[in-house]
Amino acid sequence: MIPRGSIGRRLTLLLAGVAALLSLLSWGMVTGLARQAAERTQDNVLAASAITIAETLRSEQGEVRLELPHSAFSMLDAIGEDRVFYRVTAAGELLTGYADLPPPDQGLAPGQVGFGTGVYSGEAIRMASVLRVVLAGAQPVPVIVTVAQTRQGVNEIAAELSRLAAALSVAFFVIAVALSAIAAHTSLRPLNEIAAAVSRRGPSDLRPLRRAAPAELAPLMTALNRLMDRLGQSIRRSEDFIAEAAHRVRTPLATVRTQAEIALHSVSDETERLRLRGIIRAVDESSRSAGQLLDHATVAFRSDDLARDPIDLTALARQTAATLEATAALRDIRLHLDLTTVRVAGDPVLLDSALRNVLDNAIKYSPEDTTVAIRVAKAGTDARITITDEGPGLGDGPPEALTERFRRGSNTAGIVGSGLGLTIARDVVTAHGGRLELQQAENGRGACVSLVLPLA
Amino acid sequence: MRILGLALGMILAGAGALFAYEVEEERFYPGTGPSVLRVISTADLAVFEPYLLAFQAARPEIGIAYTVTSSADLYTAIRNGAAFDLALSSAMDLQFQLANDGFARTYRSPVTADLPDWARWRDLIFAFSAERAVVVVNAERIAGLPLPATRQELIALLRDHPERFHGSVGTYDVRESGLGYLFATKETRSTDVYWRLAEVMGRLDPQLYCCSGQMIDDVAAGRLAVAYNVLGSYAAERLARGSGGRVQILRMEDFENIMLRTAIIPRTATEVAAAGALIDLLLETGLRTTAEDWPLPPLSQTGSADGAGFSPIRLGPALMVYLDPLNRRTFLAEWENAMEQR
Numbered sequence: 001m002i003p004r005g006s007i008g009r010r011l012t013l014l015l016a017g018v019a020a021l022l023s024l025l026s027w028g029m030v031t032g033l034a035r036q037a038a039e040r041t042q043d044n045v046l047a048a049s050a051i052t053i054a055e056t057l058r059s060e061q062g063e064v065r066l067e068l069p070h071s072a073f074s075m076l077d078a079i080g081e082d083r084v085f086y087r088v089t090a091a092g093e094l095l096t097g098y099a100d101l102p103p104p105d106q107g108l109a110p111g112q113v114g115f116g117t118g119v120y121s122g123e124a125i126r127m128a129s130v131l132r133v134v135l136a137g138a139q140p141v142p143v144i145v146t147v148a149q150t151r152q153g154v155n156e157i158a159a160e161l162s163r164l165a166a167a168l169s170v171a172f173f174v175i176a177v178a179l180s181a182i183a184a185h186t187s188l189r190p191l192n193e194i195a196a197a198v199s200r201r202g203p204s205d206l207r208p209l210r211r212a213a214p215a216e217l218a219p220l221m222t223a224l225n226r227l228m229d230r231l232g233q234s235i236r237r238s239e240d241f242i243a244e245a246a247h248r249v250r251t252p253l254a255t256v257r258t259q260a261e262i263a264l265h266s267v268s269d270e271t272e273r274l275r276l277r278g279i280i281r282a283v284d285e286s287s288r289s290a291g292q293l294l295d296h297a298t299v300a301f302r303s304d305d306l307a308r309d310p311i312d313l314t315a316l317a318r319q320t321a322a323t324l325e326a327t328a329a330l331r332d333i334r335l336h337l338d339l340t341t342v343r344v345a346g347d348p349v350l351l352d353s354a355l356r357n358v359l360d361n362a363i364k365y366s367p368e369d370t371t372v373a374i375r376v377a378k379a380g381t382d383a384r385i386t387i388t389d390e391g392p393g394l395g396d397g398p399p400e401a402l403t404e405r406f407r408r409g410s411n412t413a414g415i416v417g418s419g420l421g422l423t424i425a426r427d428v429v430t431a432h433g434g435r436l437e438l439q440q441a442e443n444g445r446g447a448c449v450s451l452v453l454p455l456a
Numbered sequence: 457m458r459i460l461g462l463a464l465g466m467i468l469a470g471a472g473a474l475f476a477y478e479v480e481e482e483r484f485y486p487g488t489g490p491s492v493l494r495v496i497s498t499a500d501l502a503v504f505e506p507y508l509l510a511f512q513a514a515r516p517e518i519g520i521a522y523t524v525t526s527s528a529d530l531y532t533a534i535r536n537g538a539a540f541d542l543a544l545s546s547a548m549d550l551q552f553q554l555a556n557d558g559f560a561r562t563y564r565s566p567v568t569a570d571l572p573d574w575a576r577w578r579d580l581i582f583a584f585s586a587e588r589a590v591v592v593v594n595a596e597r598i599a600g601l602p603l604p605a606t607r608q609e610l611i612a613l614l615r616d617h618p619e620r621f622h623g624s625v626g627t628y629d630v631r632e633s634g635l636g637y638l639f640a641t642k643e644t645r646s647t648d649v650y651w652r653l654a655e656v657m658g659r660l661d662p663q664l665y666c667c668s669g670q671m672i673d674d675v676a677a678g679r680l681a682v683a684y685n686v687l688g689s690y691a692a693e694r695l696a697r698g699s700g701g702r703v704q705i706l707r708m709e710d711f712e713n714i715m716l717r718t719a720i721i722p723r724t725a726t727e728v729a730a731a732g733a734l735i736d737l738l739l740e741t742g743l744r745t746t747a748e749d750w751p752l753p754p755l756s757q758t759g760s761a762d763g764a765g766f767s768p769i770r771l772g773p774a775l776m777v778y779l780d781p782l783n784r785r786t787f788l789a790e791w792e793n794a795m796e797q798r
Contacts, residue, residue: 084558
């Protein structure tokens with residue numbers, strides 16, 4: 001599987017990207033609003049100034065007179081240090097002020113304040129104009145008061161607020177990124193927990209996952225459980241099939257063997273007898289292999305839901321040895337029992353099967369007229385069943401390899417075998433939480449196989 | 457170098473004629489280098505020479521051409537584009553108008569950044585000295601009378617002894633003196649006593665002056681008993697100290713006028729860096745906290761023993777209000793009504 005980036009990182013980056021966008025957007029908006037607010041403030045001050053001047057307009061002896069009030073100008077440095085220009089015209093004639101100030105943009109209604117922007121003396125200015133009609137003698141004279149100011153103060157206020165907004169946006173962004181990382185980590189936690197739960201499982205644990213999962217992960221869980229279910233069924237089916245096949249093969253084989261033995265007794269010709277003995281041996285082997293296949297399937301089946309019955313290993317060993325006594329006697333092999341009472345919890349059928357397979361192996365590979373020793377003892381917190389033979393040993397390869405399915409030792413040529421015996425033994429002790437130990441016997445000849453099980 | 461100075465002086469005199477300003481005093485301080493800083497100022501050389509010498513001690517390569525003229529002429533000259541690198545004036549309203557109307561250029565330095573906000577405007581105009589308007593009295597002429605501490609007391613004093621003060625009260629002729637006009641307009645806004653004082657002075661046949669120097673001289677000589685609104689520079693104080701108690705300087709406790717002496721670099725300036733260096737020197741002396749002996753008072757005088765708060769006239773667009781011809785005409789008409797009751 002090639003890892004294609006991390007969801008967490010992608011999620012964090014995505015959220016950070018969104019935060020950056022929002023930060024930028026909010027900075028832009030605050031900057032725009034700050035500028036608008038500053039401009040509006042300036043407009044208000046300019047309007048107030050123009051109105052204050054217009055209010056001093058009066059008529060004296062048929063002439064328009066005015067007095068620039070001090071407050072009209074002193075209020076203008078409220079915003080900042082801005083240059084101030086003004087003009088008062090009566091009927092288009094300059095009364096006072098800066099004659100070359102740009103004219104007001106639009107037609108003014110009396111009493112209304114009109115605003116405009118322009119350039120004067122090399123700087124951008126904002127202007128407020130007020131129209132007032134003054135009766136000079138009998139003649140109504142329109143008087144326009146214009147007050148203008150440069151925009152440095154507005155720019156400074158806007159720039160300062162913009163800097164402040166930028167600092168806040170950066171802080172906001174940093175916090176958002178940190179929170180995004182935390183959020184991504186938190187939302188991915190169930191996924192990691194499920195992955196951990198799955199990887200903690202043993203190799204044959206195919207039970208469905210029963211965990212509370214977020215809605216988004218439910219399909220994955222369902223699919224996973226369904227897959228494990230199918231896998232389990234498929235394994236069970238094949239085990240069933242093998243067991244069924246072995247069972248079906250064993251029964252006719254028993255019939256063939258009986259018939260062959262009867263024939264052996266009734267035939268006197270030595271060649272025929274030899275041939276019949278060969279048949280019997282082959283049938284025995286086949287039967288044995290079928291039995292092992294059956295055992296293997298049983299182990300696979302029963303380990304899934306292991307029984308934990310109290311078992312006396314001494315009784316078990318004695319019983320198993322008794323079933324193999326006859327086979328051993330055929331080849332003059334003595335079974336030596338050295339038993340201490342040890343109890344474990346487990347499945348008696350499986351443990352019997354494991355012990356029988358190991359013992360069977362030992363008998364099979366032992367030369368005639370030798371001893372196979374079975375020893376049951378306590379070793380610390382473990383129970384240990386050791387089977388030692390005087391056979392050819394474990395061969396040259398690593399001993400653990402022998403527990404692989406259908407793997408046989410390098411020195412077993414000439415002896416018929418399936419290579420399943422040790423596999424069964426290992427699967428059983430592993431299912432019981434124990435282990436299988438393979439060693440050369442201490443005197444250098446023969447193998448020593450130990451089934452190590454935790455004490456009950 | 458002297459010939460060069462002479463030539464320059466002639467050029468400057470010619471320029472004065474061309475740009476319609478009257479040169480009261482003029483001096484050339486040669487430098488070791490070719491560059492010449494052209495300064496136009498309202499401060500007499502007697503007051504200002506120590507600054508020029510200090511500048512030349514620090515920057516000997518720069519020559520200085522120093523021209524003294526009245527504040528109104530200085531304003532007109534700069535407005536008409538006369539070529540100067542630095543304009544120093546006591547008329548802060550006119551200086552402000554020049555800066556506002558775009559006749560000044562910006563200057564920034566670490567020293568200008570140290571200035572308090574009220575002492576600069578837009579990096580265009582810089583205050584380097586704060587001077588207060590005071591009342592100068594001749595102690596012999598008012599012997600036996602209480603010294604006035606407020607304008608109310610001054611009014612009472614003048615009103616109660618018309619025979620003693622007739623023809624012996626001096627003040628600025630605000631029609632001629634820009635500074636007097638600035639002080640007067642500021643006072644009309646700050647206190648309602650001003651017009652009553654003007655009325656009282658008007659009845660006493662007041663003597664009107666263009667400049668504070670002459671007023672102080674006349675008080676010292678006994679021709680005046682009281683001079684109102686005199687620029688209380690150190691020069692005046694020194695004179696008072698040297699007079700052995702004959703000339704006394706009184707600060708009005710009800711309200712004080714404090715004027716800022718300001719510098720701008722005109723748009724026509726060519727030696728901008730040198731002008732900036734001289735501004736820095738002036739500001740450093742203006743910001744001094746130690747009792748160094750410079751002719752002009754420092755900017756901050758809050759530490760001195762005066763009871764009234766220190767509030768100099770603000771550098772701001774409000775200074776332009778009374779420069780408006782309509783307002784000026786109205787104000788002068790009112791002032792003449794009060795002052796000229798003969």
